[in-house]
Each structure stands twice: as structure tokens, then as C-alpha cells.
Amino acid sequence: MNNLEQTLSIIKPDAVERNLENEIKEMFKNKGFSILKQKKIQIEKSEAEKFYKVHETKPFYSDLCAYLSSGPIVVMVLEKDNAVIGNRELMGATNPIDAKEGTIRKKYGISIDKNSVHGSDSVENAKIEIDFFFKD
Ligand code: UDP
Numbered sequence: 706m707n708n709l710e711q712t713l714s715i716i717k718p719d720a721v722e723r724n725l726e727n728e729i730k731e732m733f734k735n736k737g738f739s740i741l742k743q744k745k746i747q748i749e750k751s752e753a754e755k756f757y758k759v760h761e762t763k764p765f766y767s768d769l770c771a772y773l774s775s776g777p778i779v780v781m782v783l784e785k786d787n788a789v790i791g792n793r794e795l796m797g798a799t800n801p802i803d804a805k806e807g808t809i810r811k812k813y814g815i816s817i818d819k820n821s822v823h824g825s826d827s828v829e830n831a832k833i834e835i836d837f838f839f840k841d
């Protein structure tokens with residue numbers, strides 16, 4: 706059964722800074738994702754706080770929001786069958802130490818905070834996150 710989905714991906718500041726944008730996009734394309742929309746932006750800390758609101762009670766929240774707003778990021782809408790879970794698999798575990806061979810975080814992640822990519826964790830959140838960056 707086909708189940709075409711869209712998900713939001715972000716190439717985080719640590720990866721943009723190391724010029725990994727094209728390598729990471731190639732990994733998505735090689736797995737069959739289409740990049741429907743994309744833009745390179747830098748956001749304010751206040752916007753990062755809205756984006757990561759789900760984590761506002763966590764001890765790492767302030768650092769996380771400071772980090773996401775610390776430099777340019779690339780936000781993308783990715784599409785393929787079962788894109789949400791497929792992107793999570795391609796990203797790998799949150800902590801690059803735990804990420805499997807062949808995943809983006811295994812290949813490029815530096816640490817649990819500088820883990821190179823964000824990806825929506827559910828179809829519902831994907832819609833919210835795509836609207837957050839691309840609603841005009
Ligand atoms: N994070 C962190 N310290 C932690 C857990 C998470 O800095 O102990 C950061 C990490 O960059 C992660 C982000 O917060 O990507 C969001 O956390 P989440 O649990 O949603 O992980 P993800 O969905 O990105 O794998």
C-alpha cells in the first residue's frame with residue numbers, strides 16, 4: 706500500500722557550519738526522498754523556543770534553543786512513502802554514539818546536542834512543523 710507522507714527535516718548549525726548540506730541532501734535523495742521545499746535561514750532564540758516548546762520542561766531546553774538559533778540552518782520538506790519513520794531511521798538515534806552504521810547521525814553527529822539533523826517524530830507533528838516554517 707502506498708502511504709505518501711511529508712516530514713520536516715532540519716540540517717542543524719553544526720552540519721551547515723561544516724558544509725555538510727549537500728552530503729546530507731544526497732543521503733536523503735539516495736533513500737528516495739524528494740525535497741519539496743527548502744530554505745536556509747537563521748532563526749531567533751524566541752522562534753527556537755516555540756519550535757521546541759514540547760521540550761520546555763527539560764533541563765537541556767535553553768541550551769537547545771540557543772544552539773538551534775546559533776547559526777544558519779537548512780529546513781526542508783521531505784516526501785516519500787512513510788516519510789516520517791523513514792526519516793527517523795535514516796537520521797539514527799538522538800545520541801550519535803547510539804546511532805547505527807549508515808545513519809546521518811552516526812556519520813556526521815558530534816554529540817547529543819550537535820547531532821546534525823532534526824526530523825519530525827509523528828505525522829501529526831510533521832504537519833505542525835511544516836506549517837511552522839513554510840506557512841505563508
Ligand atoms: N537533546 C540534548 N540533550 C538531551 C536530549 C536531547 O541536547 O539530553 C537535544 C538533541 O539535539 C535532540 C533535541 O534536543 O536532537 C530534541 O530532543 P529529542 O528527544 O526530540 O530528540 P530527536 O527527536 O531530535 O532525536
Ligand code: MG
Pocket residue numbers: 824826
Ligand atoms: Mg524530537
